Amino acid sequence: MLNPQLILLFGGLGIALLLAVAAFSGPSAGKEGARRLQQVRFRHSDSAVDKVEAQYRKAIASRTPRAYRVAGSASRTEALALRLHRTGKGWTLSQYLYASLGLGLGIAALIFLKSGSLLLAIPAGVLVGAGLPHMVVNRAITKRANAFVTRFPDALELLVRGLRSGLPITETLGVVASELPGPVGEEFKLVTDRIKVGKTMEEALQDTADRLDMAEFSFFCITLAIQRETGGNLAETLANLADVLRKRAQMKLKIKAMSSESKASAYIVGALPFIVFALIYWINPVYMGKFFVDERLIIAGLGGLCWLGLGAFIMAKMVSFEI
CATH class of the missing domain: 1.20.81.30 (Type II secretion system (T2SS), domain F)
Structure with missing residues (x-):
């Protein structure tokens, strides 16, 4: 009988491999050929509509944000500084990094003192330290953009x-x-x-x-x-x-009003596991406390969180529309 931990490990590695292949596979050859043929048509066309569209595409290409033109680690730093500037709050890059590091270390220390398990404390600290400041910045950017x-x-x-x-x-x-x-x-x-x-x-x-x-x-x-x-x-x-x-x-x-029901359902479905876990832990802390000390339950819980996050990501994409 296969070990459940090995199944989860190989399953996670397989998903990571598929995502890496999808990310680095490059553009489609058919789409690239169609794009080049379209550029040739715009270049040699006498139509005023084609000329205006060519100017439009040229203007769009020239307006790619500079923070994403430079390759390497400097571009990621510039991109993060650009995101912080878009919040309009005056936050600096050092403040963001210190806040992320402090949150991560604090959460990891609290969970380690509670459970004594590094296998649970480190992923939870990384998740909170990297995710919570990112969510706060995204919310500030969205509010200012609106x-x-x-x-x-x-x-x-x-x-x-x-x-x-x-x-x-x-x-x-x-x-x-x-x-x-x-x-x-x-x-x-x-x-x-x-x-x-x-x-x-x-x-x-x-x-x-x-x-x-x-x-x-x-x-x-x-x-x-x-x-x-x-x-x-x-x-x-x-x-x-x-x-x-x-x-x-x-x-x-209009789209926001039409998709509000689906978003509410997604919020309820996503929050139910955490609500049930908190209620059972409040009623019987000894029973649910095994999730913080038993390595098998820790791995199962982390796997469940991964699948829950994947489902939330898919539902978010289903109700997100570009206009």
Whole structure:
């Protein structure tokens, strides 16, 4: 009869191997060939629509965040610093690392003193130390991003009114920075400050787009880039963009309302094992205390947590929609 610990070990190794193969297998040859054929068609086409689409793709390619262009460990450090900056809280990289290390060591020490098992204390410390600060940062980024997206159409309409009144685009950016509160005003204030110290408007907007990494602001930057290449009425273009962003926000709210029932079910199903474990441990701590001392139960519990996390990840992807 096979040892259950060996089954769990080889099962975990197999899953890790499959994930590594999927991560490093590279792009599909068929998709790469289709992409190259599409580039050739755009390059030699006389259609105005194809030319605009080519400019659009070129602008998107040039706006890849710098933190992800550099390979190696420095890029990961820059990416983490960029995420901390997006929170708008003024958190530094050293504060984040100290908080993660302190939480991990504290949780590991408490569990080791409670159970005396390093096999349980180390994974729990790593999980809490790496996961909890990451969740807090994600929540702060999401909150600030939602506040930015909510007020960004108002900023575009203010830009439209300024352009129609005869003001240049740089002056209207300053008006938005002074009139709108919150993240929108702060980001436009940084743009105008960079322009004042000698940067071009495109470079200032590029820096903000790299830092924010939001589709809405990228649409705004790409719209300005295409308008500079093809010409046209900038005020009308920005007015249309503001209308598109408002409709996009409405669609997001509709999807959120339609998927709220599924999300509530996922939260309940995911919380039930922990609630049941806490209730039984409160009623009979000796019975459930074996999970902290018996190595077989510790391995079984960690395996159950892994499968529970995989199920929560799949359910989260099922109710997550990109617009």
